[in-house]
Amino acid sequence: MTHAARKCGVCGKAAPTTPSDHTLISTNYGWRLSRSVAADGSLLLMWRCNECWAKFQQSRTP
Numbered sequence: 001m002t003h004a005a006r007k008c009g010v011c012g013k014a015a016p017t018t019p020s021d022h023t024l025i026s027t028n029y030g031w032r033l034s035r036s037v038a039a040d041g042s043l044l045l046m047w048r049c050n051e052c053w054a055k056f057q058q059s060r061t062p
């Protein structure tokens with residue numbers, strides 16, 4: 001199983017530590033894990049903290 005680094009890919013803030021899995025970071029702290037494909041075809045996983053996610057959402061919304 002691939003694990004993303006547990007820090008925000010935008011601002012670099014460290015993710016909250018949770019006892020078990022990534023789901024808790026999302027549900028309890030509002031972090032979001034996004035997937036994208038790198039230029040070489042490998043899968044990239046990037047976390048966004050709740051603040052950066054909100055900005056990202058706003059930037060996508062007209």
Ligand SMILES: [Zn+2]
Binds near residue numbers: 009011050051
């Ligand atoms: Zn951030």
